[in-house]
Amino acid sequence: MDSFLSGLVQIFTLATLIYMFAGSIAGIIAAAIPGFTVTMAIVLTLPLTFTMEPLQGIAVMLSVYVGGYTGGLISAALLGIPGTPSSVATTFDAFPMARRGEPGRALSLGIWASFFGTVISTLVLIVAAPPLAMFAVKLGPWEYFSLIVFALTIVASLVGDSVIRGMLAGLIGLGISTVGTDPIMGRPRFDFGIEMLQAGLPFLVVLIGIFAISQLTSEVEDPKSVRSGNALVTGAIDFQTWQVMKEVLMRPVNLVRSSVVGVLIGALPGAGGSIANLVAYDQAKRNSKDPESFGKGNPDGVVASEAGNSATAGGGLIPLIGLGIPGSAVDAILMAALMVHGISVGPRLIMDHADLVYGMFIAMAVASLMMLIVSVLSMRLFLRVAEVPKWLIVPVVMVCCVVGSFALNNRVSDLYLLGFVGVAGYTLRALGYSLAPLVLGVILGPIAETNLRRALMTDADPTLFLTRPISLIFLMLAVISIAWAIRGHLKHRKPSGRSTDASAS
Template identity: 70%
Template sequence: MDQLFTLPTMATMLLGVVAGVIASAIPGFTITMAIVLTLPLTFTMAPLQGVATMLAVYVGGYSGGLISAALLGIPGTPSSVATTFDAFPMARSGQPGRALALGIWSSFFGALVSAIVLIIAAPPLAMIAVKLGAWEYFSLIIFAMTVVASLVGKSMLKGLMTGLLGLFIATVGADPMMGVARFTFDFDLLANGFPFLVVLIGIFAVSQLLQEVEDAEQTKHGKQLIPTNVAFKPLDALRETLTYPVNLIRSSLVGVFIGAVPGAGGSIANLLAYDQAKRASKTPEKFGTGTPEGVIASESGNSATSGGGLIPMIALGIPGSAVDAVLMASLMVHGIGIGPRLILDHGDLVYGMFMAMLLAAFMVLVVCLFSMRFFLRVTDVPRSVIVPVVLVCCVVGAFALNNRVTDIYLLLGVGVFGYILSKLDYPLAPLVLGVILGPIAETNLRRALMTDENWTLFFTRPISLTLLILAVVSVALAIRHRLRQRHAAKPA
């Protein structure tokens, strides 16, 4: 523990926080990429200093995606998709400072709750997570897919159509189990399928940029992307965030639980927390128009996955995500064995990691509160400048994923397709959700049936059955809400 509160460790953690925030604010540059780039720098550090630095990048990354989501309408990371739904409309309505401040405080409280749960409940939660087999994973994804009901916009039919389209896009390319090519039609362009991040950047970034340059006169005369009201009042935002304590805690706990499920990650937590907040809200019709409830739910949900993901890693030696796998590699480089005995054999290190999570959360809060005034200056940049700059960043980000030129063609094609869908009033979020969840659902369904062909196991295993019942209840509540809305809209 003494190693944590030393000047070198605090300095490297601070640098890690700044690096995580900046990296995640760039569309296409994921938290995983930032962590991987940090790993070699920690080899010469003491074990706790190295892991604490990487945890700082980790926690900072979950908060950094908020910046581009709020100011540009582009998710900086996959875990900030739902943040764009309300943070960007709030910024477009002239309150970019409020959107950022709400997101910062929500991220802080989400990370704080996850760190507290991590300290108190790591072993018992890990025992639950390890009992999840392929059947439970598939049922969890089915439950997560019910989020589509909250993202369909005005038309349930159009939302379901784009959701199914996303599932189809996820099947293009190599079969996840056998590696057999599917739906490529002998086009080399489709041989590797549609990488998720390429779809994400294309749908949200390129299509949004195309909408921004529709009016040639406004673009030519240098009109700003969002109104230049850079009022940033963090204390007002803190008070506003704390007026929704149930939403804040519920979304954080959703994030912790999803983070503790290996392979789920912040993108699912972000959407699921947003969905639950909308269902529980007294004014669900305001979601998507710039309501603070949506910003609070999405940002606290995704930030809480940082602590949740460490639960199976520390207690059982199972990485909850790609980032946790890199953290495991960092510990193994220093000769520390990962597994159920980690807490017993290296208790000081483990509790040092817990404290590093808490410290990183406070560091991210301070860094963000001091730096957001500078990020808000983006509002002063003319549209004619910011659109090409962001487009170049998107292209570089897409290419950097796999170093394939074909990904750039896919990015532009998906962007144009997303633009056409938005013009036809089709919601884009269900499509992205389908691309995220499709491969996970398919892999676990096939794995379950390959293990045992008895399909009734999905209904006889208690956890799987509970998740499927929750999915049915979720759909039923969504239909009931739709019918109520339709009835209320009819003239008396």
């Protein structure tokens, strides 16, 4: 109790609260810029915290972290471009909702879902950090590989109009992930003597090119609409704060399920928000009574994605606090920040620095509240983006994409890659390929390969994937997931007869 009070006192000082407030604003703004990730924002915050007290520094970084997960929602909803990889699924429904004339509702839904997702994950973190961390560390490569196989079956519900093209896109994503040195032995693969390809295709540049450039390009397809000075999004920019809060709370099952998915995925080292939002979205779609409306502006889709990605913030801290294993790049930076202050992170952290750990729990809760306040106060400002005409937005956001791609590695060659991937992304979009499975393939490919090979290096017997109980459970879930998806597609096909694919034109 003393440690809890000590943590509480350290967080609730005026200086810490002001720093956290500034961190929330910085996180939201940073993540709203396509290509500027939460990780980059945290990295830029790290040097600023060196002169602070350890808990103060961590609290500021957690504010940036929580704010960043919400900020990705802004460009996802208003521009259809995921500001961060963790808001890919948010674009599926928030963007159509904004396009339909409800940009305020789309943003508000996402913000409330993010807030509740963070609060739920903080509660789980407090209660379940030690046991969940112990479970996560017991998973071997067999379980991880089976988990990824299960995650890949999500592709089945992200395929869009055509199952075949969705599968092709997912496989192309896996193929892209094999470019560069192999993750186990470091052998060069498919680099064709090009230096940039030796380290593999930078994931974020691929993401920005595939989603942002292709989306922006498709905005100028209709010359009449562009030249008439039409805004990207039209309609009421009413934030509907309290009404939407009630709307989110009226979906308790989806909210809690998505948050739990976020916490569990966040607790697995190597996974994180970029997967959690897609898994949570998939689960919401599968369990919905009206799965057809997903992708067309269904509020459940927005709630699932945002609650899922925000809950990974708390989930990621579970292995970090319990075992000293960072669950994501952001957690690794948080760990580095603690180490800079001479605090060793590991199983003894909770015993040696209980006040710090409790302080982190409190900081998470305070950061989510600050995010909510900053969002509610500033969203009207952000919603003005919706009123900016396309002819201004398209070139400006393209320049932001270029900056984001360059700033990752300070390489000019990444810009050429951005252009190439952008053209490829637009071509695939024009041909009716769904781009989400491709991104999922790129994210999951290296994790799948590493664990498959590691499992077989540890023991050459492939039946272990079926005889280890947790691995078997994941594989069975994968089979059920595929069967469920096939049933859904057949059901959908029957009434409409032979589906005629949308024209590429």
